[in-house]
Amino acid sequence: MKILIKGGRVIDPSRNFDQVADLLIEDGKITAIEATINTNAADHVIDASGQLVTPGLIDIHVHLRDPGLEYKEDIITGTLAAVAGGFTSVACMPNTKPVNDNKAVTQYMINRAKNDGYCNVFPIGAITKGMAGETLSEMGELKEAGCLAVSDDGRPVSDGEVMRRALEYSRSFGITVVSHTEDLSLVGEGVMNDGFVATELGLKGIPWVAEDTMTARDVMLAEFTGGRLHVAHISTKGGVEIVRQAKARGVNVTCEATPHHFTLTDEAVRGYNTDAKMNPPLRSAADVAAIRAGLADGTIDAIATDHAPHHIDEKNVEFRIAMNGIVGLETALPLTLELVAAGTIDLPRAVALLSCGPAHALNIPRGTLDIAAPADVTVIDPSLEWIVVREELKSKSKNTPFTGRKMKGAATCTIVGGKIVFSR
Amino acid sequence: MAFNHKHILGTEYLSREDIQLILDTAESFREINTRSIKKVPTLRGKTIINAFFENSTRTRLSFEIAGKRLSADTVNISGSTSSVTKGETLEDTARNIEAMHPDIIVIRHGHSGAPHYLAERLHCSVINAGDGAHEHPSQALLDMLTMRQHKGEIDGLKVAIVGDIAHSRVVRSNLYALNKMGADVHLAGPGTMMPSGIERLGATVHYDIRAAIKDADVVMMLRIQLERQGLTLLPTLREYARFFGLNDDVLKLAKADAIVMHPGPMNRGVEISSAVADGPQNVILGQVENGVAVRMALLYLVSGGEQAVE
Ligand SMILES: [Zn+2]
Ligand SMILES: [Zn+2]
Numbered sequence: 001m002k003i004l005i006k007g008g009r010v011i012d013p014s015r016n017f018d019q020v021a022d023l024l025i026e027d028g029k030i031t032a033i034e035a036t037i038n039t040n041a042a043d044h045v046i047d048a049s050g051q052l053v054t055p056g057l058i059d060i061h062v063h064l065r066d067p068g069l070e071y072k073e074d075i076i077t078g079t080l081a082a083v084a085g086g087f088t089s090v091a092c093m094p095n096t097k098p099v100n101d102n103k104a105v106t107q108y109m110i111n112r113a114k115n116d117g118y119c120n121v122f123p124i125g126a127i128t129k130g131m132a133g134e135t136l137s138e139m140g141e142l143k144e145a146g147c148l149a150v151s152d153d154g155r156p157v158s159d160g161e162v163m164r165r166a167l168e169y170s171r172s173f174g175i176t177v178v179s180h181t182e183d184l185s186l187v188g189e190g191v192m193n194d195g196f197v198a199t200e201l202g203l204k205g206i207p208w209v210a211e212d213t214m215t216a217r218d219v220m221l222a223e224f225t226g227g228r229l230h231v232a233h234i235s236t237k238g239g240v241e242i243v244r245q246a247k248a249r250g251v252n253v254t255c256e257a258t259p260h261h262f263t264l265t266d267e268a269v270r271g272y273n274t275d276a277k278m279n280p281p282l283r284s285a286a287d288v289a290a291i292r293a294g295l296a297d298g299t300i301d302a303i304a305t306d307h308a309p310h311h312i313d314e315k316n317v318e319f320r321i322a323m324n325g326i327v328g329l330e331t332a333l334p335l336t337l338e339l340v341a342a343g344t345i346d347l348p349r350a351v352a353l354l355s356c357g358p359a360h361a362l363n364i365p366r367g368t369l370d371i372a373a374p375a376d377v378t379v380i381d382p383s384l385e386w387i388v389v390r391e392e393l394k395s396k397s398k399n400t401p402f403t404g405r406k407m408k409g410a411a412t413c414t415i416v417g418g419k420i421v422f423s424r
Numbered sequence: 425m426a427f428n429h430k431h432i433l434g435t436e437y438l439s440r441e442d443i444q445l446i447l448d449t450a451e452s453f454r455e456i457n458t459r460s461i462k463k464v465p466t467l468r469g470k471t472i473i474n475a476f477f478e479n480s481t482r483t484r485l486s487f488e489i490a491g492k493r494l495s496a497d498t499v500n501i502s503g504s505t506s507s508v509t510k511g512e513t514l515e516d517t518a519r520n521i522e523a524m525h526p527d528i529i530v531i532r533h534g535h536s537g538a539p540h541y542l543a544e545r546l547h548c549s550v551i552n553a554g555d556g557a558h559e560h561p562s563q564a565l566l567d568m569l570t571m572r573q574h575k576g577e578i579d580g581l582k583v584a585i586v587g588d589i590a591h592s593r594v595v596r597s598n599l600y601a602l603n604k605m606g607a608d609v610h611l612a613g614p615g616t617m618m619p620s621g622i623e624r625l626g627a628t629v630h631y632d633i634r635a636a637i638k639d640a641d642v643v644m645m646l647r648i649q650l651e652r653q654g655l656t657l658l659p660t661l662r663e664y665a666r667f668f669g670l671n672d673d674v675l676k677l678a679k680a681d682a683i684v685m686h687p688g689p690m691n692r693g694v695e696i697s698s699a700v701a702d703g704p705q706n707v708i709l710g711q712v713e714n715g716v717a718v719r720m721a722l723l724y725l726v727s728g729g730e731q732a733v734e
Pocket of ligand 2: 061062063093153154256310
């Protein structure tokens, strides 16, 4: 099977490549990128004129809820939502039921994705057994089984000693420790950002300092141990600054930001909107500005969605008891393109943040259009306008604060390993 | 003027004219409460559900009496039988309430925003009788009725509110309402009880009770929740009483004719000394009395207010 993608603007930030060209895929690999490739060479031709041709997008932070919580999402619906959003690879967090802290669960995830999924799934194992924050998981075996990072995401590793040992131990296997940075004692009973909106709504606040002190601790532990740290869903001005300074000192640290944290502020919570309830919470305008600056100057390596599907019954309740999180796979690309439209970042940088940036952060062997690389390719129409309609989302859960929002840009064709898995 | 609010979710949503109308209406109802037969047929045939998912005997009783004096049928769903504790969702509760076809539901709930949640889903009027740390509009309105009674005019009054500002729904409702009526509001309390950005709601923030109370016309003391002790907000109640409690010495800083208010129930010897609580400046029982009149006014106005008061 030969697929020829004709006349698109090919942007491959992994090689600083950006020009209008044709791209040929043969037997699951990219075999040529040239100014013109003869149409006769292909079984299938995709007209990409006026569109972008990019490395398949990579989301290094999703919750697929499978096994155990399939009523929210499963590997099939989750990967379908991913490819509809232009993603060809996703890394899924271990807070499933049971927790992915052993090779049986890892293998289940990989097999299920291989057999029935639409895109590549790279499981992330737990840092500690049962994500209880006490005993290290068998990282070596998790790595062998296919995990490429470890994280207790959803929970911080509160005990400093455990985090220290995790960073030390992970070095033997060359895997990244992904940290959900949150000092629970400072979070208390908080349910949204601590600030004026929380005060007005009479909701308990989560102060930015609850995130920053833990980010600082983990960065320092990474510096001390030499372990490789990735800070998940950075949401504060201070957090961006901590990572910026650490990188300048040469600490082995990367970080990600989510589209909702660079798009929305805590104002979105007004009306007790549970679709705007997430962890970390939506922050202030100053935090949003700082995250955008971090995306622009390279402090933030990746855009990740923290795709967190929840059943309607878990959101259709009073704000205080609603579950945290939103689905993000299908809205990440246009929200990133909004940054381009606003002049915050340029188009190659946007593509980098969604492909080679995340690939590099978690060492995922993807994110390039290099010749002979696996043919994970996304064709994007940057001017396609659409409106977010709940019922039209591919994800099993529909919890998004972006319902009704006008979006500009969407994947028109998603190719995984040389196979067209989605097109519109 | 017409009152065109179906719900009373908070004073945030009421205009100066709305508040004026509520207070004037309450004033006319106050007279009924002093008659020997304290009942008018105004809301005859109407069903009011008092759904109190959080304990508050006073507010519930006040709403219940208000409803009964207007001849409405009042039904209580109380905290102890609250479905929430049985794992039923608020949505289920809403559906069940809806099936009983009430005209008005008065709701007290521990979660901020619960009345808004119901207002979106029910056909009847929803009156917020206190939601989490958000609003308690009827309390603020009765506070204002009391102030108006003693001071004639709210415009230009210096009102000091002292205590746990962060967790008080009374404060937020009072801030919205008092600002609209032209009062100058000063808040005081320990730093642990002062929420971010509260000054943006129209208040001068102090951490010293004396600064807030100086030359005040109205001193409103808030209840300190004894059960919050474990939350490291205060070292001890003893220290709180010494530095943030209202006693005769501190009260001297206020205007000589200042009135002392408290939403009740009081912790004597904590936020207020017994001498002040029983002293000549306190108007606390007047607040309770006004509570019934204000709640009658609210029930009457959300019902359309078409029948004249007899
Ligand atoms: Zn997390
Ligand atoms: Zn997450």
